[in-house]
Amino acid sequence: MTLVKFNSDKKNNALMPGFNDVFDSIFNDTFFTDRTVMRVPAANISETEDNFHIELAAPGLKKEDFNINLDRNVLSISAELRSEHKDNQKNYSKREYSYNSFVRSFTLPESADDNGIEAEYVNGVLKISIAKREEAKSVRRQIDIK
Template identity: 75%
Template sequence: MTLVKFNPEKRNSSLLPGFSDVFDSIFNDTFFNDRMVTRVPAVNISETENNYHVELAAPGLKKEDFKLNLERNNLTISVEQSSNHEDSQKNYSKREYSYSSFVRSFTLPDSADDNQIEATYTNGVLRIDIAKREEAKTVRRQIEIK
């Protein structure tokens, strides 16, 4: 069963009142629109004193599905997954996370140390830690007031 929002206050000039409300409800839903626009996993990027952190949410994959490449200053995360025979036998009524292939690329800042990049994949999240160069690390000290 699907719930459809109807707006009785809206004056429609169409021949079938409420007909356009059905499509407005479906196509103006932000959750639906977000999925129509992009079929790549969401990413969080953060920074600590010593590292940059990239977290990519990609449930349903295995760590072997990912390929991480660094060329010049571009970090590329890609997945090329063949269709799973087990999944093809299932009859999904709704399937929101299925990535057969995608590519995400990020330009590393000059302060990143491209020789110290580590990646782990646990609980559906790919975590990439990129160390900062020594000269880029924040210097903290107490300043005496005279």
């Protein structure tokens, strides 16, 4: 049985007041949202003089869970995590299995050196460093005034 909460403070112009509240409460229930919302790790992208950096926040995984592929100039990062509880000693009245996977793809700029890509997974963050081509590195020098 599911309790449906009605928001009497919410004014809507529907022909049947409360009708939208019923669907909002059903589809905003954690049972549905936990299974329908695709969880994709947040990414930070930055650039230094010599490298591009991508950081993905993916706690709870191991480095073996990740798969990083480069196809032409598209870098794809995927992970698959299956957690199954195998306990035959207990008599469960409800048992849910968890299966999570994601794929993030990034198009590399032409200035990226596809042979200079390194990755490491530290403290729940996947860090990818992509070297820049020599001709793309910014040249800095002091110019004297005559």
